[in-house]
Amino acid sequence: MKLTVFAGTFNPIHIAHLILAESVRTLLDLDKIVFIPSYMPPHRENELADAYHRLKMVKLSVCDNPNFEVSDIEFQIPGKSYTVNTIKALYSKYPDIEGKINFIIGADAFLNIETWHKPDELIELVNFIILARQGTPDAEKIVSGIKFKNINCAILETPVINISSTYIRNRIIKAKSIKYLVKNNVEEYILQNNLYILNDKTN
Numbered sequence: 001m002k003l004t005v006f007a008g009t010f011n012p013i014h015i016a017h018l019i020l021a022e023s024v025r026t027l028l029d030l031d032k033i034v035f036i037p038s039y040m041p042p043h044r045e046n047e048l049a050d051a052y053h054r055l056k057m058v059k060l061s062v063c064d065n066p067n068f069e070v071s072d073i074e075f076q077i078p079g080k081s082y083t084v085n086t087i088k089a090l091y092s093k094y095p096d097i098e099g100k101i102n103f104i105i106g107a108d109a110f111l112n113i114e115t116w117h118k119p120d121e122l123i124e125l126v127n128f129i130i131l132a133r134q135g136t137p138d139a140e141k142i143v144s145g146i147k148f149k150n151i152n153c154a155i156l157e158t159p160v161i162n163i164s165s166t167y168i169r170n171r172i173i174k175a176k177s178i179k180y181l182v183k184n185n186v187e188e189y190i191l192q193n194n195l196y197i198l199n200d201k202t203n
């Protein structure tokens with residue numbers, strides 16, 4: 001099987017994540033995209049919801065799309081959730097993977113790939129699907145500017161969607177609506193569990 005993964009903190013997952021994932025799937029004619037919420041990110045974000053809440057929100061977001069799946073593989077790996085370790089675990093879990101794992105990554109994040117844990121090993125293990133916003137000039141420079149060579153990648157132009165998890169969290173803090181920014185069931189889950197409220201010490 002061919003495996004394509006979309007990893008992140010998803011804090012919370014929102015409609016832009018889903019639109020981008022579906023864009024990748026259709027552009028590359030992929031059967032499945034596996035969402036992998038980070039269990040213990042190396043660089044902890046402010047207002048990071050508990051990993052199990054974030055996993056649940058991803059499951060709620062993708063439950064109506066048969067082409068999307070969710071993996072809790074990082075919950076099974078002790079210590080910080082380094083991407084290279086996650087990818088190695090996926091190869092062990094799915095020995096019938098065809099070729100290299102496709103790894104979806106934003107252009108901005110890819111520009112910092114040299115700062116990731118064991119980037120040389122990660123580059124050997126995956127095909128990068130680099131998401132560049134429409135109109136980005138000289139997208140190929142994204143790759144040529146990286147010191148590592150022989151990087152397997154595809155650069156895809158994606159829709160410009162100015163929605164971020166930070167924006168959503170800030171709206172929640174200010175008691176503003178997040179309707180249509182996240183799936184309805186995710187909005188309900190956030191409200192029911194008081195996520196991202198500043199005085200909520202559990203998150």
